[in-house]
Amino acid sequence: MRSMRHRRKSRKRGITSLEMVAGIAILLLVGLVVVSVFLATQVIWQESLVNVKLQEQTMRPLQTMAKELKEAGPSSPIGITIGAEQTSIIFAIPDEVGSEEINSWKQIMFSFDDATGEITRTGDASSVIGRDVQSLTFSQAGNVITIALEVADETAGGKTLTTSLTSQIAMRN
Numbered sequence: 001m002r003s004m005r006h007r008r009k010s011r012k013r014g015i016t017s018l019e020m021v022a023g024i025a026i027l028l029l030v031g032l033v034v035v036s037v038f039l040a041t042q043v044i045w046q047e048s049l050v051n052v053k054l055q056e057q058t059m060r061p062l063q064t065m066a067k068e069l070k071e072a073g074p075s076s077p078i079g080i081t082i083g084a085e086q087t088s089i090i091f092a093i094p095d096e097v098g099s100e101e102i103n104s105w106k107q108i109m110f111s112f113d114d115a116t117g118e119i120t121r122t123g124d125a126s127s128v129i130g131r132d133v134q135s136l137t138f139s140q141a142g143n144v145i146t147i148a149l150e151v152a153d154e155t156a157g158g159k160t161l162t163t164s165l166t167s168q169i170a171m172r173n
Helices: 001-015 015-069
Strands: 088-097 102-114 117-120 126-130 135-142 143-153 160-170
Touching: 015 088, 015 117, 015 126, 015 143, 015 160, 102 135, 117 135
Parallel strands: none
Antiparallel strands: 088 102, 102 117, 117 126, 135 143, 143 160
């Protein structure tokens, strides 16, 4: 009788191979879920970084153009001229102001080069104020100028993200 009890106790001490396989399978499933959540989070994080970069790349040139266009006026010697393809604008801003009148004007031009995707500001010197631009259009209705700008970039995973902004600038009288 003692030998039967002894055998039963020895069987209860360890785990069976079926229990071992079930435990490993559960552990693998949990690990798989954790890895897939991590990878999905990483993709979302990378897309968020690209979106932030796009917002900055869109806001910076738009703010630069809006600031200088606000200084322009229809009373300038050259007025405001939007190019035929609506991708460039030429205007003048006061350069030297006397006590009662503007003594000299500075001509400014913003233009979009579709081949390079760059926005260039030409005035005293030429400088690139925007890159990775997909489109830039200027339009004018009365004394309001509208600028529409679209910028695109690609994520590390090859997904193309775009950001579009439009700004309306009321001209001075």
